[in-house]
Amino acid sequence: MKKILITGASGFIGKRVARLFLSKGYFVTGMGTSKTHLFSRKSQRFEWVSADTAIEGKWQDHVAGSDIIINLAGRNIFRYWTKKYKQAIYDSRILTTRNIVNAIEPGKTHTLLTTSAVGIYGDRKENVLTEKTEPGRGFLSDVCKDWEKEGLKARQKGVRVSVMRLGVVLGNEGALSLMTPAFKLFAGGPLGDGRQWFSWIHIKDLEKAVEFIVENSDIEGIFNFTGPTPVRQKQFAKSLGRVLHRPAVIPAPAFMVKVVMGQLGKAFLQSQRAVPKHLADVGYPFLFANVDTALNDIFGK
Template sequence: MKIAITGATGFVGKELVKKLAVNHQIVVLTRNVDKARSIFPNNLQSNLEYVSYTPKQSGDWQKQLSGCDGVVNLAGAPIGERWNPSYKQEIFDSRQLGTRNIVEGIKSSAQKPSFLINASAIGFYGTSETATYTEISPAGDDFLAKVCVAWEEEAQKVKEADVRLVIFRFGIVLGDGGALAKMIPPFKMFAGGPIGEGKQWFSWIHIDDLVNLLVRAIEDSNISGTFNATAPYPVTMNQLCDTLGKVMNRPSWLPVPSFALELLLGDGAKVVLEGQKVLPEKTSEEIGYNFQYSELQPALKDIVK
């Protein structure tokens, strides 16, 4: 297949491209072609095509979607930065406008792609220490929930063109990078510990499982709908840090106080300090996906080598 991918140079996108480019032709939509080209190994370059694009603006790049079999839209501004009003707007616009322009490009294609795989996030549900969320749970009402609702609403419009749509609500992705990359250094220095009270839920997924889920959705035309991309056994922050300490043979004894994280991340600290317990019910039942890493300790052992 010929597959266009946005966010292809990001934490998840890089691994997806590497896996898909072995058997498929990949169109990498990127804001920096030279940087993108330098990221991927030489043996894959013959199966990669690079297109310069501006996510929040329509343009000639949209014509490059014509003739593709499908599109995977992973683009969005990172949420692990300090939030101020302008950056919150960037988080929102990069997802809403970025997805709107992808959908417009698909709908206007002379040779229409047959599917759109669109990222979303478990932030859709809001935060809670007590509730359990599945794919049928309603949306929350905080900032990230509103971002996810707007993001998904734009993606849903692709169905007007009779294009198959799959939305994955990503949990916190564990791999060589991302959230774990920020947690490991303090543990290495014997200064690791839970963030905030430690009771908040941490709904995670190993990057290999996330990539495999995306590939399944690409290659199986019977899959459509909205699914949670989270491992079946979420943990609390205390459990996460205890397990990480055991895997690294380090203590988990120095909690990071809430105010310190709020100083660092502003409003963005809410994501880490409040959390949510999310289960992949439809993912297991409708896709029939068997997680390679369903429990945390084997997942961390694979990553922290």
């Protein structure tokens, strides 16, 4: 069975993707800054490597020995962005990807899935954003452009490369874990005027789309990893309130979001109406077509 290397394997997405491929019989090497990983005790086909992948090191030997690489490494963006932390966000993504590509041996690794985000498009108001839409402006856009550029260099070594431009990933961890406490305290609502578009993807669709690309050798390129139907932020807040049996009537004024959250708050107020045209074109069958069914599944309704 083929060997898969997953960077960022201790994170919300990484754990789910690692578990999926272990269930399929793959040998999985997980990598991240945590000292240990729970899967090491649960499966003989899982190996954990503790390393800062933004720094060159012995960990790169595992890159050279892998058939498939899924690059999910990157510092959490859901923190206040100081100048120092913005550099950490950048370095953890760009330097990790550069180090991975540099360590790939031509003819050995045949597939690289590397991460990006719909933040590459910047604030695009009402525009429908496909994979052919030009990047926008701003910090996240610049990070994503450089991130993708480093990953696509692996094509020069004969590697099949796919870029996953993630929307907000919905599951029992991640962004939802930050949103739900306010709703449960009857203090939830849209950000700003709520008219900005919100691109999301259920964690199960993310997992299955990764598997779909890995196991179909003729598929590659750039993919919006988003659900088929983006919604306005106001509608998302209403749907989340409904599934939690809480009102969603207390908006967070735009100026307050910016004051409290700084540049991260400005990013939250951007409008990104991204659609997964490439995934649809290659025939990926979405499990969750709209945000209501996605949230109902997550919260057990």
